[in-house]
Amino acid sequence: xxxxxxxxxxxxxxxxxxxxxxxxxxxxxxxxxxxxxxxxxxxxxxxxxxxxxxxxxxxxxxxxxxxxxxxxxxxxxxxxxxxxxxxxxxxxxxxxxxxxxxxxxxxxxxxxxxxxxxxxxxxxxxxxxx
Amino acid sequence: xxxxxxxxxxxxxxxxxxxxxxxxxxxxxxxxxxxxxxxxxxxxxxxxxxxxxxxxxxxxxxxxxxxxxxxxxxxxxxxxxxxxxxxxxxxxxxxxxxxxxxxxxxxxxxxxxxxxxxxxxxxxxxxxxxxxxxxxxxxxxxxxxxxxxxxxxxxxxxxxxxxxxxxxxxxxxxxxxxxxxxxxxxxxxxxxxxxxxxxxxxxxxxxxxxxxxxxxxxxxxxxxxxxxxxxxxxxxxxxxxxxxxxxxxxxxxxxxxxxxxxxxxxxxxxxxxxxxxxxxxxxxxxxxxxxxxxxxxxxxxxxxxxxxxxxxxxxxxxxxxxxxxxxxxxxxxxxxxxxxxxxxxxxxxxxxxxxxxxxxxxxxxxxxxxxxxxxxxxxxxxxxxxxxxxxxxxxxxxxxxxxxxxxxxxxxxxxxxxxxxxxxxxxxxxxxxxxxxxxxxxxxxxxxxxxxxxxxxxxxxxxxxxxxxxxxxxxxxxxxxxxxxxxx
Numbered sequence: 001x002x003x004x005x006x007x008x009x010x011x012x013x014x015x016x017x018x019x020x021x022x023x024x025x026x027x028x029x030x031x032x033x034x035x036x037x038x039x040x041x042x043x044x045x046x047x048x049x050x051x052x053x054x055x056x057x058x059x060x061x062x063x064x065x066x067x068x069x070x071x072x073x074x075x076x077x078x079x080x081x082x083x084x085x086x087x088x089x090x091x092x093x094x095x096x097x098x099x100x101x102x103x104x105x106x107x108x109x110x111x112x113x114x115x116x117x118x119x120x121x122x123x124x125x126x127x128x129x130x
Numbered sequence: 131x132x133x134x135x136x137x138x139x140x141x142x143x144x145x146x147x148x149x150x151x152x153x154x155x156x157x158x159x160x161x162x163x164x165x166x167x168x169x170x171x172x173x174x175x176x177x178x179x180x181x182x183x184x185x186x187x188x189x190x191x192x193x194x195x196x197x198x199x200x201x202x203x204x205x206x207x208x209x210x211x212x213x214x215x216x217x218x219x220x221x222x223x224x225x226x227x228x229x230x231x232x233x234x235x236x237x238x239x240x241x242x243x244x245x246x247x248x249x250x251x252x253x254x255x256x257x258x259x260x261x262x263x264x265x266x267x268x269x270x271x272x273x274x275x276x277x278x279x280x281x282x283x284x285x286x287x288x289x290x291x292x293x294x295x296x297x298x299x300x301x302x303x304x305x306x307x308x309x310x311x312x313x314x315x316x317x318x319x320x321x322x323x324x325x326x327x328x329x330x331x332x333x334x335x336x337x338x339x340x341x342x343x344x345x346x347x348x349x350x351x352x353x354x355x356x357x358x359x360x361x362x363x364x365x366x367x368x369x370x371x372x373x374x375x376x377x378x379x380x381x382x383x384x385x386x387x388x389x390x391x392x393x394x395x396x397x398x399x400x401x402x403x404x405x406x407x408x409x410x411x412x413x414x415x416x417x418x419x420x421x422x423x424x425x426x427x428x429x430x431x432x433x434x435x436x437x438x439x440x441x442x443x444x445x446x447x448x449x450x451x452x453x454x455x456x457x458x459x460x461x462x463x464x465x466x467x468x469x470x471x472x473x474x475x476x477x478x479x480x481x482x483x484x485x486x487x488x489x490x491x492x493x494x495x496x497x498x499x500x501x502x503x504x505x506x507x508x509x510x511x512x513x514x515x516x517x518x519x520x521x522x523x524x525x526x527x528x529x530x531x532x533x534x535x536x537x538x539x540x541x542x543x544x545x546x547x548x549x550x551x552x553x554x555x556x557x558x559x560x561x562x563x564x565x566x567x568x569x570x571x572x573x574x575x576x577x578x579x580x581x582x583x584x585x586x587x588x589x590x591x592x593x594x595x596x597x598x599x600x601x602x603x604x605x606x607x608x609x610x611x612x613x614x615x616x617x618x
């Protein structure tokens with residue numbers, strides 16, 4: 001999965017930092033943003049292979065970002081993993097509607113996140129082969 | 131009534147009476163004729179004919195009377211014979227009749243007495259029923275919940291003032307009006323609930339109904355029960371609507387609180403666990419990276435600790451469990467003490483802190499630790515939301531007329547949109563527009579408000595203009611004629 005580009009979006013700089021280190025240590029190319037609006041711009045210009053985004057962010061929330069990505073042709077199919085620190089998780093219906101691949105609750109394990117990213121990208125590759 | 135008959139047989143001289151009367155009339159006519167000579171022979175003949183006719187009429191009347199007397203005499207005779215046959219005379223019959231009538235009269239008197247007693251009892255029962263109805267009405271009218279009673283045709287039988295206000299009708303003059311006409315269209319969910327309950331013959335149906343009321347929707351817990359008659363047929367419906375808007379708001383606030391706390395606690399915890407795992411897995415490449423990770427873990431642990439402390443302080447103040455030690459103290463001196471806490475942070479952002487010389491007689495009764503937290507929270511907020519190179523000014527004023535000491539923290543920061551200003555002291559409230567400027571929990575200003583207003587009987591205030599800055603401050607009652615306590 002090396003050389004795959006991951007967009008990490010979180011307003012918590014320390015979370016972005018730790019995820020970036022973990023992914024770079026495992027051969028991924030990482031780009032990052034601190035809110036949804038900035039992430040959308042970056043997704044359009046950089047075309048990442050996968051997006052890891054926080055749920056609650058200023059300016060544009062994680063759900064708003066995914067919704068906007070789905071409405072844009074060039075980012076409509078990009079897989080998304082969502083991180084959330086809220087007491088509730090994303091509703092299943094919303095998850096399917098926005099084609100969110102996985103949801104992880106904070107606090108999360110960087111190892112677990114890495115496994116999920118690999119799994120989602122593998123599934124994506126399989127579906128593209130079909 | 132006693133009837134007594136006594137009839138004797140007597141012969142009646144009818145012809146002589148008739149002739150006598152005729153002669154008398156004739157003589158009277160002659161006398162009149164002689165007195166009125168001018169009338170002539172014609173008038174005399176007429177008078178004579180009249181006299182003869184009169185005599186004939188009188189004779190006929192006498193004969194009729196005679197026949198009547200004979201009939202009565204015959205009846206009396208028959209009665210006497212019957213009485214002898216039964217060995218009773220007419221006096222015994224009369225006595226028996228009198229006894230019977232007296233007995234009936236007694237019976238009716240008894241019945242009248244009984245009826246009068248029943249009327250009295252009914253009047254008492256009526257009064258009791260009226261009093262009971264009055265009491266029931268008074269109870270229903272005094273209930274703060276809306277109460278509506280309709281009959282089987284959904285016509286209003288009874289409603290209290292709360293129901294009248296809720297549905298917008300005159301509750302006193304709307305009896306027997308169809309409920310569908312009294313309740314406005316925007317609340318027709320209620321009338322359909324009444325109909326459904328009546329059709330389904332439900333013993334009790336409970337539903338939450340939300341009615342629009344301007345900007346603020348009002349929610350009611352509505353319980354509808356059918357009323358049954360002796361034949362178990364639905365003869366009406368009773369609806370009670372309890373306003374649960376406040377409960378709903380509190381419930382929503384609790385949910386928001388849990389959600390906010392969860393988010394705020396999990397965020398630093400996520401950093402701590404992630405960096406700890408990275409260290410444990412040897413993902414920190416060198417000693418410098420390791421130190422950086424340890425430092426992040428430490429700062430996030432401190433953040434978590436402060437957050438927990440803020441939550442606990444807020445809860446303690448709200449519950450009234452916190453121990454308060456108030457002493458007269460100069461606020462200007464207290465501010466000077468706390469400036470050191472914020473100095474380093476202000477220098478980082480190149481922000482100038484402008485203070486005034488301590489003024490005398492600005493003492494207020496304050497809890498030193500709590501008021502220090504108020505000042506630190508206001509100062510750190512001012513520095514946090516002021517761009518690099520700005521200024522933060524702290525003023526202390528004494529209002530001798532209002533007998534208050536006033537503290538103002540004036541910044542040249544990003545400011546707050548006008549429609550958001552009134553919410554800045556709400557628990558967990560964050561101005562979305564300023565989210566990028568700085569991180570926060572939304573607890574700091576709420577804690578300031580709780581400490582100033584709940585613990586110190588003071589008042590907080592705020593004014594702000596976007597891109598120009600904000601002024602946050604508070605007033606406390608002035609402690610007069612008390613020596614100031616200088617700490618530190």
